[in-house]
Amino acid sequence: MAARLLPAVVNISTTQTVDAEHAPSVPNFPEGSPFRDFFDEFFDRHGGRPTPGPRQATSLGSGFIVDQSGYIVTNNHVIADADEVTVTLSDDTALKAEIVGRDTKTDIALLKVDSDTPLPAVGWGDSDASRVGDWVMAIGNPFGLGGSVTAGIISARARDIQAGPYDNFIQTDAAINRGNSGGPLFDMDGDVIGINTAIFSPSGGSIGIGFAVPANLAKQVIHDLKEYGRTRRGWLGVRIQSVTPEIAESLGLDSAHGALVASVTEGGPARDAGVIAGDVILSFNDRAIDEMRQLPRIVAETEVGSTVPVEVWRDGSKQTVEVKLGELEEAEESGLLASDPSQPGGPGGAAPESTGVQVLGLTIRSVTAELASEFDLPEDTTGVVITDVNADTDAARKGLRPGHVIVEVNQRPVSTPDEVRDALDAARDSGRSSVLVMVQRDGSMSFLALKLD
Structure with a gap:
């Protein structure tokens, strides 16, 4: 399996111009200072003092080919702020890459290279079907060494490491180190079920706790980047919070589940559909919401403009409303997400109490x-x-x-x-x-x- 998959995994190197003001500088010591003599002697021995001005910074990472025409998936942080991106294939062919699109929320980027011949590509698997304990294999470019293969198991699923709003990481003990970022995590069928993105490590090296963006989340992002050059996520237009056991009891729910609507955005899809503050969203598009943090991810994965059923708990009973989803990016650009939440009204005019x-x-x-x-x-x-x-x-x-x-x-x-x-x-x-x-x-x-x- 490794022999079959290695050709589709690539090394990614980037160069970035660092302004002189951000580049390291040499201290300027006064005449006669022993430190000045020391630095003068050092630079004389190594070819003179560095010249001021812009400098080139480089970084290394991994990626994998998902289309024979040259589309390559990697992490956004691998190519962030890059002036030039170079992709090196398994046969050491170096190709200049164009950045098709990137998504900071999931740390995913899509590149494109031009090749005279079809490139070896790998396919996506079903990350939702993976189980804790399943064997997995990671291929990447640790420390710039080139295609390296490691194996392990899935240690946990649906990890939230506070990296973004849609955290749903696969945790694995397959060795992942610096430079593996953007590389694929394969199941035993040789399909990509994750994009290796982060590690937990006090030392900077692998201690068996690595995290991969699940394929089912990445596939929609990659499709949007390829089709539109940007993401197009579904938008519901609510601010939510967790349902605690106390809140569940106060609302008459049999257990703590769902997402409690704290406020509804004026002019948003939820408001138009009749969702109100205080509703508990129990399911969205026929997918149960067991925990609050599931809802943003499920909404984001749903097609913009589609009309979906939303089941809510209101006044001690279940109700269903139909919501036509908007687009998150359009809402951000129009400033709807920054607007003040609507204020629930109430009767007024009563005389104030003097002491309370x-x-x-x-x-x-x-x-x-x-x-x-x-x-x-x-x-x-x-x-x-x-x-x-x-x-x-x-x-x-x-x-x-x-x-x-x-x-x-x-x-x-x-x-x-x-x-x-x-x-x-x-x-x-x-x-x-x-x-x-x-x-x-x-x-x-x-x-x-x-x-x-």
Whole structure:
């Protein structure tokens, strides 16, 4: 298998011009300094002082051919900021490469070389079918040595190493070192199931913890880069957070799963479909959402413009809405993702309480112009503002502070302390041990489950 696959794996070298201001310089010591004498003697012995000006920096990595016409996959960080990219084939043929496109979110790049003859290529496998314990083989260019083969097993799947918004890495103990970046991870059928991207290593060398971008995530990225020169990801238009056991209990869910919608973007696909803050997304396009972090990846992989069913938990029951997906990149360019989340409304006009009302260790008051000025709240703030927090309470441990605003209780808008108190009483009467509150803090919305005792 190694003999068959090695010809499709390439070495990638890049050159980058470093400006003089970023290039290392020689210290300028005063006349008569022993350090000046030392450096003068050193440079005289090695051909003189270096001349100021731009310099060439080089780097090495790996890649693999996915199309006989010359398309090559590698990591974005291998070719980032490169002025020139050279691909060296297994027979030592060196070809200049063009950067077709790159994606920083998944650290994937697509290159193109021109060749007079068809190049050896490898095919994609199904990374979702791989199991922990399956044997795998990695081929790459560690430390610039050229095609090296290592083998191991899949140690874990769906690893989140905080490298990007779509982390879903395959972890392997096949030796991966510097220079292996961008190389393929093969299953025992000789199909690519991952792109070797990162290692965990205190020393810089392999200690048996390597990470590969799964093929099923990479394939769509590569298709978009080849077709459009950029990615085209699906966009739902929600900000989400995890469903904790307390939040699940407060909402009447039988277990902690799904993705809780903290806010909905004005003008986004979710808003148009009727998704509201407080909904828990249980499935998207008939794919179950067990953990919150699954949703962004599944949405991103879904075709832009397609209409898909989204199952949500709302008011104690399941509901399904149809959402027509937008494009994430267009939303970023238009500034929709940077806009303030919409504020849930509520009835107003009640007279403010002079001293406030105590609930759950919190002192709360209706929003007034004086309180809005004191806590620097937006003019259109609705809800009840927290003016004091008992330190020895669940609310304090959950991070609530004076100036935070309670906007909803159990998915119902509130604008007076009495409405908050009524909602808490209703939750107690229904046998709940915790209550779900939507809080506006630091310019954004989030949900918290607070204990009722």
